[in-house]
Amino acid sequence: MAKLLKIRELKIDIPKEAKALAEQMLSDLEKSKRPVLEAVKTSLDNSFYEPKIGYLTPGDKVVRTELNVSSVQKLARVVFILEIMLRNLDIGAVNTKRELYYICKGLIKGEKNLKPLDFEDQVESDAIIDFIGDMLRVYREELNCFANDRGGQTYSQNLIVTETLLDGSKAVIDLSTLGTAPFQPKNKPQSLKLKIKKKLDFCLVIESEGTANTLQSMGFTKRNNCILIGAGGVPSNGVRGWCKLIQEQIDIPIYFFGDLDAYTMQNIFRTLKAGSASSLIRNADFSAPSVRFLGVLPDDVKKYDLPYYNVKESDPSEQRSLKKAKDAIENDPFFQDKKNKGLTDILRWLLKEKIRCEQQSLFSVDPKDPIKMEKIILEKIKRGSYV
Amino acid sequence: MSKITKSSTAEYFAKNLQQVGFSSPLKAVLTTLKEAVDNSLDACEQNGILPELSVEIKKVGNGSSRNTDLIQIVVEDNGPGIEPDDLAKVFGEYLASSKFGRGQCSRGQQGIGISAATTWAQLTNAKGAFVTTKTKKMRKAIHGQVDVDIKSNVGVLRNKETIDWNKDHGVKVSFKIDGRIQLNGDGGLITYLEGTVLVNPHLTLHYKLMDADWVHVERVTDTVPSVPEATLPHPHTFKLGEFITHATLFGKISLRKFLKTGFSRVSEQAISQFIEKGLPKNLLEKPITTLGDADFKKAFQAVQDSPLMAPSTKSVLTVGEESLSKSIQRLGEIDFFSVATRRPSICDFKPVVVEVALARFMNRGEGDTPVQLLRFANRVPLQFDKSGCAITRAIESVNWKTYGLQQPKNSLPLGPYVFAVSVVSPFIKFKNASKETIDASDELVDEIRRALIQAGQRLSRHIKKEFKEADLERKLQHIEQFGPILVEALVRITKSNDSRKKRAEEGLKKLLGRDSKDAEEELKIAESRLAEQKAKHAHIFGEEAAESEGSSEDEGEVNESPKKSKANAPKKKANKK
Numbered sequence: 026m027a028k029l030l031k032i033r034e035l036k037i038d039i040p041k042e043a044k045a046l047a048e049q050m051l052s053d054l055e056k057s058k059r060p061v062l063e064a065v066k067t068s069l070d071n072s073f074y075e076p077k078i079g080y081l082t083p084g085d086k087v088v089r090t091e092l093n094v095s096s097v098q099k100l101a102r103v104v105f106i107l108e109i110m111l112r113n114l115d116i117g118a119v120n121t122k123r124e125l126y127y128i129c130k131g132l133i134k135g136e137k138n139l140k141p142l143d144f145e146d147q148v149e150s151d152a153i154i155d156f157i158g159d160m161l162r163v164y165r166e167e168l169n170c171f172a173n174d175r176g177g178q179t180y181s182q183n184l185i186v187t188e189t190l191l192d193g194s195k196a197v198i199d200l201s202t203l204g205t206a207p208f209q210p211k212n213k214p215q216s217l218k219l220k221i222k223k224k225l226d227f228c229l230v231i232e233s234e235g236t237a238n239t240l241q242s243m244g245f246t247k248r249n250n251c252i253l254i255g256a257g258g259v260p261s262n263g264v265r266g267w268c269k270l271i272q273e274q275i276d277i278p279i280y281f282f283g284d285l286d287a288y289t290m291q292n293i294f295r296t297l298k299a300g301s302a303s304s305l306i307r308n309a310d311f312s313a314p315s316v317r318f319l320g321v322l323p324d325d326v327k328k329y330d331l332p333y334y335n336v337k338e339s340d341p342s343e344q345r346s347l348k349k350a351k352d353a354i355e356n357d358p359f360f361q362d363k364k365n366k367g368l369t370d371i372l373r374w375l376l377k378e379k380i381r382c383e384q385q386s387l388f389s390v391d392p393k394d395p396i397k398m399e400k401i402i403l404e405k406i407k408r409g410s411y412v
Numbered sequence: 413m414s415k416i417t418k419s420s421t422a423e424y425f426a427k428n429l430q431q432v433g434f435s436s437p438l439k440a441v442l443t444t445l446k447e448a449v450d451n452s453l454d455a456c457e458q459n460g461i462l463p464e465l466s467v468e469i470k471k472v473g474n475g476s477s478r479n480t481d482l483i484q485i486v487v488e489d490n491g492p493g494i495e496p497d498d499l500a501k502v503f504g505e506y507l508a509s510s511k512f513g514r515g516q517c518s519r520g521q522q523g524i525g526i527s528a529a530t531t532w533a534q535l536t537n538a539k540g541a542f543v544t545t546k547t548k549k550m551r552k553a554i555h556g557q558v559d560v561d562i563k564s565n566v567g568v569l570r571n572k573e574t575i576d577w578n579k580d581h582g583v584k585v586s587f588k589i590d591g592r593i594q595l596n597g598d599g600g601l602i603t604y605l606e607g608t609v610l611v612n613p614h615l616t617l618h619y620k621l622m623d624a625d626w627v628h629v630e631r632v633t634d635t636v637p638s639v640p641e642a643t644l645p646h647p648h649t650f651k652l653g654e655f656i657t658h659a660t661l662f663g664k665i666s667l668r669k670f671l672k673t674g675f676s677r678v679s680e681q682a683i684s685q686f687i688e689k690g691l692p693k694n695l696l697e698k699p700i701t702t703l704g705d706a707d708f709k710k711a712f713q714a715v716q717d718s719p720l721m722a723p724s725t726k727s728v729l730t731v732g733e734e735s736l737s738k739s740i741q742r743l744g745e746i747d748f749f750s751v752a753t754r755r756p757s758i759c760d761f762k763p764v765v766v767e768v769a770l771a772r773f774m775n776r777g778e779g780d781t782p783v784q785l786l787r788f789a790n791r792v793p794l795q796f797d798k799s800g801c802a803i804t805r806a807i808e809s810v811n812w813k814t815y816g817l818q819q820p821k822n823s824l825p826l827g828p829y830v831f832a833v834s835v836v837s838p839f840i841k842f843k844n845a846s847k848e849t850i851d852a853s854d855e856l857v858d859e860i861r862r863a864l865i866q867a868g869q870r871l872s873r874h875i876k877k878e879f880k881e882a883d884l885e886r887k888l889q890h891i892e893q894f895g896p897i898l899v900e901a902l903v904r905i906t907k908s909n910d911s912r913k914k915r916a917e918e919g920l921k922k923l924l925g926r927d928s929k930d931a932e933e934e935l936k937i938a939e940s941r942l943a944e945q946k947a948k949h950a951h952i953f954g955e956e957a958a959e960s961e962g963s964s965e966d967e968g969e970v971n972e973s974p975k976k977s978k979a980n981a982p983k984k985k986a987n988k989k
């Protein structure tokens with residue numbers, strides 16, 4: 026089977042690196058020295074933000090796992106799954122995390138002495154897979170482990186995508202030929218090449234895939250020279266990589282439009298723009314720092330007299346996200362940076378007002394006009410009403 | 413109360429039996445058993461006799477009311493016996509009691525118990541109590557049937573006969589009543605009997621329930637607890653209404669005399685204080701029968717405003733740690749336990765003593781269900797309405813996680829444990845008439861809590877040791893299981909040869925061996941801590957524990973047993989009688 030397309034220019038050779046690591050562990054053992062594995066610490070306290078770079082990058086904190094009676098299980102599992110991944114790389118096979126979980130199960134079933142390794146559920150094997158990625162500082166995808174493609178439905182009349190397939194052949198998709206059907210980006214965005222038929226004005230990312238689809242059905246991309254994307258909630262790696270690709274390959278402003286609440290701001294928008302603490306090593310290729318927050322802005326609520334509702338004290342998930350917002354203002358380097366003051370101000374406003382306003386509330390402004398939302402969005406872009 | 417005539421007393425109770433424990437068929441059986449057993453134990457205790465009781469409960473037919481069975485309950489004791497002339501009174505007359513008047517830690521208090529059982533039998537089966545009695549002086553025993561004449565509140569002895577009874581003295585009483593039988597669980601008969609066994613180490617009990625075999629439980633101590641002299645109530649425990657009612661018991665005596673003889677801690681000096689606090693001097697010499705409510709109020713307030721000596725704690729009695737330790741092992745095979753007997757103390761101006769026994773059983777209870785709670789008030793098991801009880805509150809207020817137990821928030825901890833908590837006081841305040849819940853005053857809850865914490869700390873030594881044992885075992889297992897997998901995978905990835913593999917295996921063994929040695933060390937420390945504790949309380953555990961000498965311990969009043977301790981107590985065994 027042909028080698029997979031490279032996701033990025035990687036400075037290391039993964040199989041070689043992994044073998045060197047195994048060699049080190051074995052020779053440590055021979056000398057009765059405790060082998061140590063180190064992985065990047067992927068948490069907020071090891072995240073750094075530099076506006077010029079635009080996404081969260083790791084500091085030098087590491088998670089050290091030294092061999093002892095308690096950690097011997099984890100180390101055995103790491104080496105066990107590493108071996109499977111190396112084999113996959115060798116033969117060019119790909120898997121999802123869930124598939125890897127079952128591959129482990131199958132191998133364990135076949136050999137009695139492997140029984141103690143067994144994973145009780147997928148969370149356990151996922152944790153090991155993530156650890157391996159953080160340890161080698163490589164993407165999961167570079168270890169041929171892919172996630173399900175979710176979200177990112179895209180519409181445009183002027184975009185042509187060329188995908189290089191596993192066997193090296195190419196597929197060309199002209200998005201204008203798809204009607205109201207969306208193009209679904211893969212989470213190997215780097216195997217895609219973008220071409221535009223004529224110069225585009227902007228790219229609009231809507232939080233709700235349904236609302237993006239409504240805009241498209243009402244002729245949004247016919248009237249506007251643009252790319253329209255439905256994020257589908259918290260952006261998957263596919264969506265994040267896809268937006269990054271658009272930023273890199275087509276030089277146009279990207280706007281995000283979603284709910285006005287703490288969850289959208291932190292979990293959806295921040296992740297799209299600057300990545301997340303748990304994916305520190307991959308934010309470089311999976312975030313689009315140029316994306317702007319078009320709304321819903323606090324000002325919009327007043328200006329368009331949008332219906333909103335109060336965050337219920339009794340709703341634990343809303344309480345949690347408010348608490349997280351407070352933490353974010355205090356601890357998240359992204360929201361602490363002066364450059365993002367406008368966004369942090371929105372978080373502060375949300376904490377103070379304790380209300381939320383949904384993206385679909387624009388449909389209340391002129392209920393009889395089916396394209397009122399489009400009009401407001403265009404007006405806002407024109408007015409520079411975004412953060 | 414005193415104005416109530418005898419006839420209305422019997423009638424009143426006949427109509428309100430639910431108030432004294434006959435509120436359901438299940439409770440009727442339990443209460444009948446309880447009243448009879450309490451009486452037997454009280455009678456033995458008051459006469460310095462080591463009690464040997466035999467209890468038999470069986471279904472003998474269908475009940476007269478719907479959904480009930482006809483249940484026969486037989487309780488036989490080796491107590492002093494009842495004078496034949498008193499038989500009718502004891503079983504057929506309300507408010508006839510030798511324990512009447514308050515202030516003693518006896519089980520029975522008011523002379524209602526057994527007559528209520530007779531009434532229930534009569535109401536549901538038309539026949540009262542069947543009694544056999546023999547005192548030391550009698551050559552032959554008397555047998556007869558006692559009924560309550562409800563209209564006049566007098567007992568009637570019928571079919572009296574003289575019979576041979578190969579027993580020096582004692583009472584045997586038998587009831588046939590409508591009821592239903594529940595053996596286990598909070599309100600179960602076995603739960604009652606086991607609780608009674610636990611707090612009466614001097615009791616030998618034989619029992620047969622339904623179709624099961626006879627069960628024989630031997631006593632674990634030969635000393636009869638001596639019930640302390642009665643004590644008078646402390647005036648600060650009274651409310652105005654109670655104060656006035658209390659006065660009616662004393663007839664035509666002066667207020668001065670009433671205060672001095674009706675209460676504890678009222679001296680001449682205290683009386684002068686009352687005067688200082690506003691008690692009109694002239695009231696003191698007036699007969700209390702002539703005092704009006706306003707006079708009582710003045711007297712009452714002056715008494716409340718004066719500082720008085722706290723009551724004496726001499727009137728309480730304890731089972732004692734040693735006996736409790738032996739007794740708890742009669743409930744089944746245990747892994748380990750701890751007990752704590754507090755010193756008598758004062759809560760709400762009442763003398764009180766709290767004892768706690770915590771035990772983990774080998775074949776009893778489950779890991780994720782609440783511990784079995786046994787509550788006692790004056791050594792009588794409390795089996796209903798546990799939620800508002802001072803004992804339950806105290807247990808829930810302790811953080812048992814620190815002692816290694818699982819515990820959902822504000823609840824009883826979980827696990828195969830029995831938590832037994834006994835409160836003894838001549839003046840226990842119950843929440844309601846059926847005497848199932850101890851009033852949860854802050855002071856009492858705190859005192860119970862202290863006892864629990866003491867016992868809990870000691871229990872945790874056992875749990876910790878066990879945890880370390882499991883930890884070591886897990887670590888050793890880990891090495892065996894994961895070591896080879898790790899090495900083999902590394903050898904495969906690096907394509908190494910056999911000699912490298914051998915070297916790595918040996919290196920790994922050395923490394924992990926060091927770790928397990930650390931775990932062994934920790935286990936040894938936990939073990940020696942426990943041994944110290946046992947040695948300190950060697951009198952409870954016999955020679956086995958005395959062998960390991962240890963330094964003395966931090967807090968003094970708690971004892972425990974070693975794992976699978978050789979119980980010096982005979983085990984519960986079942987065989988045909």
Ligand SMILES: Nc1ncnc2c1ncn2[C@@H]1O[C@H](COP(=O)(O)OP(=O)(O)OP(=O)(O)O)[C@@H](O)[C@H]1O
Pocket residue numbers: 447450451452455489491492493494502508509510511512519520521522523524525526527583
């Ligand atoms: N088995 C017995 N042996 C000797 N005396 C007994 C026995 N049972 C009862 N008595 C006597 O009969 C009296 C009345 O018993 P009863 O159960 O009615 O009242 P009590 O035990 O004093 O109070 P309570 O109503 O709280 O049970 C007892 O006080 C005791 O003197």
Ligand SMILES: [Mg+2]
Pocket residue numbers: 447450451519520521523525526
């Ligand atoms: Mg009684």
